[in-house]
Amino acid sequence: MLENKLDIILTTDRSMMTTHHGKEFLGFMATGPAVGMPERLWMWIACPKMRTDSAGRPWQAPYALRKLEALLQDRGYNAAVIDPDHVNKYLADAKILMLSHHDYFALCPPSSEWWVVTKKEPVNSKSFRSFMDGLNLAEAKRRGLKIIVGGPAAWQWLYKPDLIERWGIDTIVDGEGERVVTGLVERVYAGEPLPRYVFVGPSDVPSIEEIPLIKRPSINGLIEIMRGCPRGCKFCSVTLRPLRHIPLDRIEKEMLVNVEGGVESGILHSEDILLYGAMGLKLNPDALIKLHQLARRHWKSIAWSHASLAAVKNAEEEYHLISKIMEIVKSGGQDYLGVEVGIETGSVRLARKIMPAKSAPYPPEMWPEIVEDAFAIMHENNIVPAATLILGLPEETPDDVMKTAELIDRLRPYRSLIVPMFFVPMGILKNKDWFTDVKVTDEHIEVMRRCLWHSIYWAEKILSEFYLRNPKYFPLRWMLQLFLKYATYKGRLIERKLGLTPLGRREKYGEEVLAAAQ
Amino acid sequence: MTSTLKLLSSNSPLSSERLAGAGCLFSQKFLKIWFAGELDEKAVEHLKRKLGEALARRERRILLRFYLEEGSHESYYDALRNILLSNVSLSIVVEERPASELERDLEKASGEEILLVLGRGASKPSRSAGLIVEEVEGDARE
Numbered sequence: 267m268l269e270n271k272l273d274i275i276l277t278t279d280r281s282m283m284t285t286h287h288g289k290e291f292l293g294f295m296a297t298g299p300a301v302g303m304p305e306r307l308w309m310w311i312a313c314p315k316m317r318t319d320s321a322g323r324p325w326q327a328p329y330a331l332r333k334l335e336a337l338l339q340d341r342g343y344n345a346a347v348i349d350p351d352h353v354n355k356y357l358a359d360a361k362i363l364m365l366s367h368h369d370y371f372a373l374c375p376p377s378s379e380w381w382v383v384t385k386k387e388p389v390n391s392k393s394f395r396s397f398m399d400g401l402n403l404a405e406a407k408r409r410g411l412k413i414i415v416g417g418p419a420a421w422q423w424l425y426k427p428d429l430i431e432r433w434g435i436d437t438i439v440d441g442e443g444e445r446v447v448t449g450l451v452e453r454v455y456a457g458e459p460l461p462r463y464v465f466v467g468p469s470d471v472p473s474i475e476e477i478p479l480i481k482r483p484s485i486n487g488l489i490e491i492m493r494g495c496p497r498g499c500k501f502c503s504v505t506l507r508p509l510r511h512i513p514l515d516r517i518e519k520e521m522l523v524n525v526e527g528g529v530e531s532g533i534l535h536s537e538d539i540l541l542y543g544a545m546g547l548k549l550n551p552d553a554l555i556k557l558h559q560l561a562r563r564h565w566k567s568i569a570w571s572h573a574s575l576a577a578v579k580n581a582e583e584e585y586h587l588i589s590k591i592m593e594i595v596k597s598g599g600q601d602y603l604g605v606e607v608g609i610e611t612g613s614v615r616l617a618r619k620i621m622p623a624k625s626a627p628y629p630p631e632m633w634p635e636i637v638e639d640a641f642a643i644m645h646e647n648n649i650v651p652a653a654t655l656i657l658g659l660p661e662e663t664p665d666d667v668m669k670t671a672e673l674i675d676r677l678r679p680y681r682s683l684i685v686p687m688f689f690v691p692m693g694i695l696k697n698k699d700w701f702t703d704v705k706v707t708d709e710h711i712e713v714m715r716r717c718l719w720h721s722i723y724w725a726e727k728i729l730s731e732f733y734l735r736n737p738k739y740f741p742l743r744w745m746l747q748l749f750l751k752y753a754t755y756k757g758r759l760i761e762r763k764l765g766l767t768p769l770g771r772r773e774k775y776g777e778e779v780l781a782a783a784q
Numbered sequence: 785m786t787s788t789l790k791l792l793s794s795n796s797p798l799s800s801e802r803l804a805g806a807g808c809l810f811s812q813k814f815l816k817i818w819f820a821g822e823l824d825e826k827a828v829e830h831l832k833r834k835l836g837e838a839l840a841r842r843e844r845r846i847l848l849r850f851y852l853e854e855g856s857h858e859s860y861y862d863a864l865r866n867i868l869l870s871n872v873s874l875s876i877v878v879e880e881r882p883a884s885e886l887e888r889d890l891e892k893a894s895g896e897e898i899l900l901v902l903g904r905g906a907s908k909p910s911r912s913a914g915l916i917v918e919e920v921e922g923d924a925r926e
Contacts, residue, residue, distance in 0.1 A: 421869065424861060424864060424865040424868065424869070425861075425865065427860075427861035430861075441875075445807065445808055445809045446808075446809050446810075448808060449808040449809060449810040449811070453810075459879070459881075461877045461878055461879045462878045462879065462880050463864070463868065463876070463877070463878040464809070464875075464876070464877050464878075465868060465871065465874075465875060465876040465877075466809065466875055467844060467845070467871075467872075467873055467874045467875035467876070468873065469844040469845070469875060470809050470812070470844070470845070470875045
């Protein structure tokens, strides 16, 4: 198919084109700088190189790139996803280079948060810059190569006019690309000028039938089961897009593409897995059971990308659905399931203001209780959440932040990782040094150190009891355990420096966890 | 699976209306706004107001075309960001052309409905059918 030539190259840098050793949570490390170890080693842990064929096509590739690849191939274009190490050999003949990324310049959380805390540039941004600088772009641009960039971080280019110039970026596509990309490609083939920027509004997102099915494996078997979210949280852009549920037959076809390509486990992707097939926010147990039965039938292990805490509580309390789903999951020999969840805040006042529907079907006044109940349900069912919360939300008061700190204390008995993230309003980004301008208050520090000790305590257990149990992961586990020891040492040091009463004795924290659990 | 599929299609807010309008974004109808002159703070506010008005009129898509003088790069992106990141509802396509091509493009587009916004330093073009000209608070040159 490739014939040593490609008209359209789809690619991204190593921080995205990697399997993270088949452990998606390790991808979090790709959003930070190397801490306590050489960058090369950090990159090996977080973003090992991808296996490729002789043409440089990666075994697995980011799902968004796979979708575009399918779309373009369906329209008859000579297009393929290429591993970043092999892009140069196709540049001489290519008409278009298409790039996608979750966080080109480390401006999104959690990269921005790592940057604030460590004052060091995260590896994802460094990796992307070094990838771009390593391409033979000058000659290709002289010959007429067009560069189109997109993905969820497309907006970041608007803050980087110097890099738009330096690398000759032609078009930025912000939003779902199915109705845009072929139009752009046609313009390139016709020699017509390209627009500088395209924002795809809610009216122009594709229908289910317009979303192509991937033709080759996606990273860690990730498959989209829904697009959009009905919860309407003010800090989130996904919620602005119409909700679309992908039918089971289409999901199954993509599962089979992965399995036949040798990716035997998978991640169900949605902003809220438990809303699959839902009528608005009313859960649909039948659809969820069928979805998990399907996944069980084809996959060795199942993971969820995201779930909302209100849905976890509602699913279990009203339908015993979490237990039922976990029965299905465990029937294949798998004994835990990973997922990302959003706590965001422990303050009812803020919850009411910025995410009034996140607690639905419960009122926002119940938010802290919902979080705690959902954590308890997940703990009992061996669902391991990586939770995020947001610091510095607009109109946040010290009291709001302390409410979050109190909530984290109440979550101690529950197996989980909790990662604080700074809210970065667009206005602040106008200043190019925005990341040094974030005001970290005493209350923020209280939340951050609680998250640190909570996560260190539970990470050790999760690594050894669940996540990296297989002997093939022992070297990786050992290195991560070393990293946790280093983080413990640094955490204690910082607490001493700030004159804080230590929360950070791991043994002590463990005792407190046990006491809280009793 | 049948029941789920049935439910999914009846639940989809996209089904009928969306499929009727399916296709390439660029082949859809756009409200065309062209801008010439200096893209200063007043001009940015003016264009943001235009986007707001378009949204209120239930427009769905805007084509913003900027006629640029050479060397205005960094400030242009500052302004562009300010305009674009305030929007979440409209589809927006941004095109750029050299300022010297404005008259020629107006001639070519004669008969098309275009709102031409003139910022500081921009000259008023010769009128053509379908063209509506607005100035950013009287900034345009006679």
